[in-house]
Amino acid sequence: MTRHKGKLKILIFNVNWLGDVLFSTPAIKLIRKIYPHAFIACIVPPRCKEILEENPNLDEIIVFDERGIHRSIWEKLKFIKLLYRKKFNKAFLFHRSFTRALVLYLARIPERIGYYTKKRFYLLTSAIKSPDTSKMHRADYYLYIVAEHEKYTGEINFKPDFFISQNDKEIVAALLKEEGVGDNDFTVVLNPGGNWTQKRWPKENFSVLSAVLIRDYGAKIILTGAAKDKDLADEIANLSGMPLINLCGKTNLKQLAALMQKVDVVVSNDSGPLHIGSSVGAKIIGIFGPTSILLTGPYKIDNSKTISRDVGCAIPCYKQGCSDIRCMKAVTIDDVLDVIKKITGK
Known part of the structure; x- marks a missing residue:
């Protein structure tokens, strides 16, 4: 392997989802290892910027807001001009998008590396044949x-x-104090949201789990999520009949990670927050249904436990609008309680 010592300028065009951007960080670290003296920048959508902030392997984070400010052709051209002026020597394209490959091509970046597709291979200087992804974790796919x-x-x-x-x-410490959570309290975070409903454990299950944990262990239950998850969390609290703490929309991703790191255990659907919590060492239980633990489960993390049940469906399943969701319903409250007991010693 050749070690490069010049002030090379490298650009990474990243993917769109919180968990996937987090899964790309090992690949970012490998680029830094190969090019220790290079200037490395990374493009992400606005919602994923926090995932990469403070990452010592990056020198710059560039926001590409395709659904917002960069939606029009004119704004895309201005963005391309911005990249051109930055004079990058090399770009790694983690996204399989034609548009993103075209952006790099028009920005005249000399080396453009990404996976081969029929629609865009001619826009890349190095079009890499995709490996068999049926048994490859997403992090390994970027690596x-x-x-x-x-x-x-x-x-x-x-x-x-x-x-x-x-x-x-x-x-986070101040927020917990304000909510009446003490340092010695048995504290459980429940993260009931998800970017699509098929990945969500039933709200009724979260409510019963909350009630049991409060009744049997005197737990303090904290519900987390984005502002859009507040109504879901309120429903869970109302169904439980217990005084749950709803912090949806009250933390950013960094603070959510700090919260998960601090509490005794976290229970989450397969979502960005699950992987964020795993990456900072939280004791976390991931409930999986239509998605594959092998492909998108916690990556090389010992502190995470996952629960799934085989219900005869092909996994992963991306069938939108599935009204049955039997894969998520098959995971019982007792299943989750058993893992909580093992993790916490309760």
Whole structure:
């Protein structure tokens, strides 16, 4: 493997989802390992910027808001001009999008590396044939682009990176104090949301789980999520008949990570927050249904436990509008309680 020492300028065009951007951080770390002296920038959508903030392997984060400010052709052209002026030498394209490949091509970046597709291969200088993704974790999928192009044969043992500050921890400590949560309380975070409903454990299950944990263990239950999840959390609290703490919309991602790191255990659907919590060492239980633990489960993390049940469906299943969701319903409250007991010793 060749080590590069010049002030090379490298651009990474990342993917769109919180969990996937987090899964890309091992590949970012590998690029930094190969090019320790390079200037490395990464493009992400606005909602994913926090995932990469404070990451020491990056020198710059560039926001590409395709659904907002960069929606029009004119704004895309201005964005392309911005990239051109930055004079990047090389770009890794983690996204399979034609549009993003075209952006890099028009920005005249000399080396453009990404996976081969029939629609865009001619826009890349290095179009890499995709490996068999049926048994490959998403993090390894991004790592493969870098390792294959760079002919890297060394050891790769990187975990996802997510960085939180002392200030984030202090904000969370103050918030918990305000909500009446003490340092010695048995505290459980429940993260009931998800980017599509098929990945959500039934709200009735979360409500019963909350009631049992409060009744049997005197737990303090905290519901987390974005502002859009507040109504769901309120429903769970009302169904439980118990005084649950609803922090939906009251934390950013950094503070959510600090919260998960601090509490005794976290129960979450397969979502970005699940992987964020895993990456900062939280004791976390992930409930999986239509998605594959092998492909998108916690990556090289010992502190995470996952629960899923085989109901005869093909996994992963991306059938939108599935009204049955029997894969999620098959995971019982007792299943989750048993894992909580094992993790916490309760």
